[in-house]
Amino acid sequence: MARPPAAAITVPLLDLHAQYAPLRDDLLAALTRVADSQQYILGAEVEACERDLAARLDVAHAIGVSSGTDALLAALMALGVGPGAEVITPTYSFFATAGSVARLGATPVFVDMDPVTFNITAEAIARAITPRTRAVVVVHLFGLAVDMPAIRAVTDRAGIPVVEDAAQAIGARVGGRQVGSLGAVGCFSFFPSKNLGAFGDGGLVTTNDDALAHEVRLLRNHGMEPRYHHARIGGNFRLDAIQAAVLRVKAPHLQAWTDARRRNADRYRALADDLDLTPHVVLPVEPEGYRHIYNQFVVRVADRDALRAFLADRGIGTEIYYPVPFHRQACFRDLVIDDAAYPEADRAAATTMALPIYGELTAAQQQHVMTSIAAFVAARS
Numbered sequence: 001m002a003r004p005p006a007a008a009i010t011v012p013l014l015d016l017h018a019q020y021a022p023l024r025d026d027l028l029a030a031l032t033r034v035a036d037s038q039q040y041i042l043g044a045e046v047e048a049c050e051r052d053l054a055a056r057l058d059v060a061h062a063i064g065v066s067s068g069t070d071a072l073l074a075a076l077m078a079l080g081v082g083p084g085a086e087v088i089t090p091t092y093s094f095f096a097t098a099g100s101v102a103r104l105g106a107t108p109v110f111v112d113m114d115p116v117t118f119n120i121t122a123e124a125i126a127r128a129i130t131p132r133t134r135a136v137v138v139v140h141l142f143g144l145a146v147d148m149p150a151i152r153a154v155t156d157r158a159g160i161p162v163v164e165d166a167a168q169a170i171g172a173r174v175g176g177r178q179v180g181s182l183g184a185v186g187c188f189s190f191f192p193s194k195n196l197g198a199f200g201d202g203g204l205v206t207t208n209d210d211a212l213a214h215e216v217r218l219l220r221n222h223g224m225e226p227r228y229h230h231a232r233i234g235g236n237f238r239l240d241a242i243q244a245a246v247l248r249v250k251a252p253h254l255q256a257w258t259d260a261r262r263r264n265a266d267r268y269r270a271l272a273d274d275l276d277l278t279p280h281v282v283l284p285v286e287p288e289g290y291r292h293i294y295n296q297f298v299v300r301v302a303d304r305d306a307l308r309a310f311l312a313d314r315g316i317g318t319e320i321y322y323p324v325p326f327h328r329q330a331c332f333r334d335l336v337i338d339d340a341a342y343p344e345a346d347r348a349a350a351t352t353m354a355l356p357i358y359g360e361l362t363a364a365q366q367q368h369v370m371t372s373i374a375a376f377v378a379a380r381s
C-alpha cells in the first residue's frame with residue numbers, strides 16, 4: 001500500500017475512537033448489564049468499581065462520586081472547610097481546584113509554581129500558611145506528582161491536611177508511592193480526556209482514613225444515614241452505575257495505556273534530540289524517583305501562538321493549559337492583592353502548550369508533530 005503524503009497525516013490532540021474500538025464489545029456488554037439490571041444509582045456496579053480502584057490505587061477507601069469537581073467539594077467538606085477558612089492552592093490549574101474552595105465560602109490563597117515541574121512547592125506553601133489555613137490542595141499537574149515528602153514535612157509541622165487533586169494523575173508515583181494515598185484525601189476525575197475516562201462525568205475520592213471515608217460516603221448522598229435522616233448537609237455527588245460499569249472495563253487497561261503515553265513521551269524526546277530542537281522547545285521533565293503519567297505533554301516555546309497556528313495548518317491539534325491563571329480570573333479579582341506576585345504562572349500561561357500524547361498515537365504522527373515544529377523553528381531563525 002502506498003504511503004499517504006505527509007500532508008495527509010492529521011494529529012488530533014486526543015482521539016478517543018482509537019481507545020474505544022478494541023473495547024467496544026466489552027463496553028457495550030457492560031452497558032447492557034446495567035440496563036438489564038435497571039439499577040442505576042450506586043449499588044453493586046459502583047461498589048465493585050470502588051473495590052477495584054481502591055486495590056489498583058493502593059488505598060483503603062475509594063468512593064465513587066459524580067465528577068472530579070465534586071470529589072474536591074466532598075473532600076473539602078469532609079475536612080470542615082467553610083467560611084473563614086483559608087485553603088492554599090496553586091494559581092495554575094484547572095478552575096475546579098480553586099472553584100470548589102470558593103463555593104464552600106472559604107478563601108483560596110494562591111501560590112506560584114515551580115517553573116520546571118509546573119507544580120506547587122513546599123517553600124511556596126510554607127510562605128502562604130497563616131493561622132486561618134485549614135487545608136492545602138496540591139495538584140499533580142499534567143500527570144507529574146508534586147514533591148509530596150517535602151510538602152508533607154511542611155504541612156505536618158503546621159498540622160494542616162493535604163488534599164491531592166489527582167484529577168490528571170491517576171497512577172502517577174513519587175518515591176514508589178501512588179498519588180491519592182499521600183495526603184489526607186485524594187480526588188480523581190473520570191472526565192473523558194483524563195487517562196481513565198468514563199462515558200460522561202465521574203470522579204473518585206480516596207483515603208486511608210476510615211473516619212474521613214465515612215464522612216465522604218455520607219456527604220455524597222445528602223449526608224443521609226439512615227434513610228431520610230440527615231446529620232450533615234451533603235449533596236448529590238453520586239457515581240452512576242453506568243459510569244462504574246464502563247470504568248470496570250477500562251481500569252484493567254490503564255497501566256498499558258499509561259505505558260504507551262510514556263513511550264510516546266520518550267519518542268518525542270528522541271525526535272527533539274534528532275532534530276536539534278532542544279534549544280527551542282522545552283519538553284516536560286520526569287525527575288528521578290517520579291513516574292509521570294502524561295495526561296498532558298506540555299512544552300514551552302517562544303512564539304507559542306504563532307506555532308500553534310502553524311501546527312493547526314498542518315492538522316495538528318494543541319491546547320493551552322492554562323491561558324488564565326486563577327490570580328487573573330475575573331471571579332477571583334477581589335482575592336488578589338498583587339497580580340505581579342505569580343511570575344512563573346504568568347510565564348507558563350504565555351509560553352506553554354500541550355501536544356498530542358494519547359497512547360494510540362503512531363510514530364508517523366509523532367514524527368509529523370516534531371518535524372512540523374522543526375519547520376517552524378527553521379523558518380523563524
Ligand SMILES: *Cc1c(COP(=O)(O)O)cnc(C)c1O
Pocket residue numbers: 067068069070093094096097139165167168188189190191201202203
Ligand atoms: C479535570 C480536572 C478537575 C475536575 O474534574 P471534573 O471531573 O471535570 O469535574 C479538577 N482538577 C483538575 C486539575 C482537573 O484537571
